[in-house]
Amino acid sequence: MIRRRLYTEERFSPLARWSFRLALFSLPVVALAALLYRTGFLDFQPALVTLATGLGLAAIAGILGTVAFFITWETGWLGIGRAMAAVGIAVLVLAGPAAVLARGMMLPPLTDISTDAADPPRFRSLALASPREANSLTYGGIDNAAVQRMAYPGIKPVDLTATPEEAFNTVLALVQKRHWTILDAVPPRGTRRDGQIEAVAVSPIMGFRSNVSIRIRPTAKGARVDVRSASRYGSHDLGTNSERVEALMADLAAERRHR
Structure with missing residues (x-):
């Protein structure tokens, strides 16, 4: 008699995967904005838009990573590590600009x-x-x-x-x-x-x-x-x-x- 083995497929959270990918992608976007502006390949406005895009991607990745963390925690799906990594990268990218912006917004618009x-x-x-x-x-x-x-x-x-x-x-x-x-x-x-x-x-x-x-x-x-x-x-x-x-x-x- 042949015994059948039951295989339990462990599901990987797609939200965790995409949050991690977005977080990783935000890093070169932010770095590229700084590099291209410093070298003169981008003017101020395009560089600012590129920087804002990178920071926006990091923010989205952080939000998705947070949601993915709770989903994987509750369901037992795989991906909690990537969700945590996405949140960590987002905090790393956003912490400095957020602190500067928060302080600056309390000051008058002088140049x-x-x-x-x-x-x-x-x-x-x-x-x-x-x-x-x-x-x-x-x-x-x-x-x-x-x-x-x-x-x-x-x-x-x-x-x-x-x-x-x-x-x-x-x-x-x-x-x-x-x-x-x-x-x-x-x-x-x-x-x-x-x-x-x-x-x-x-x-x-x-x-x-x-x-x-x-x-x-x-x-x-x-x-x-x-x-x-x-x-x-x-x-x-x-x-x-x-x-x-x-x-x-x-x-x-x-x-x-x-x-």
Whole structure:
């Protein structure tokens, strides 16, 4: 007599499979957005759309992975590992942008920050290098200054007891340490000419560019340093310009204290 064997087919959750695939696919989409923008193959708007697509795929993958986890847990189907992996990848992709966006949305939609709102440092070389479709390099005036004072009361010039030449050299060293691309560096000439440094700062991951102008002006006791940072594109800097200005001024003050 031939014995029959009963085979129990274990079903794999299709939702877990697709959530994992979407999560994996979101990784190269986000990386491609950053790479193509940094290398100049994509302009700002297409790069932003590509980035948003990658983040959207990661969000969908996270939602599907969460649903798939509970389905596999209840039914005993295979795929709980892939569902958990999909959620993990989604969290990895979305955590950083979500934190920046959440913080930025609590701040006013500014793109141009200056320590001297009445007479902000000018963009000269950057005015020639800035693309036509980029944000205007004209400061927003009284309205911009009022909003800035409310949001960032700590954005102020730094007065140094050093000579203008010493202040210029210190600032230039700090800019070089940050690996900003320097377009122009004009040293001060006594009381006859302000010193000025113009540079382009690039964000760490996506490579979004901001124009930076630093002015070193002689004073009765030494020199005053003013900084202006303006996003090249977009209608909201999410607080990045204020962070850049505050960090540079803090490093400048600390550098002069140790001398």
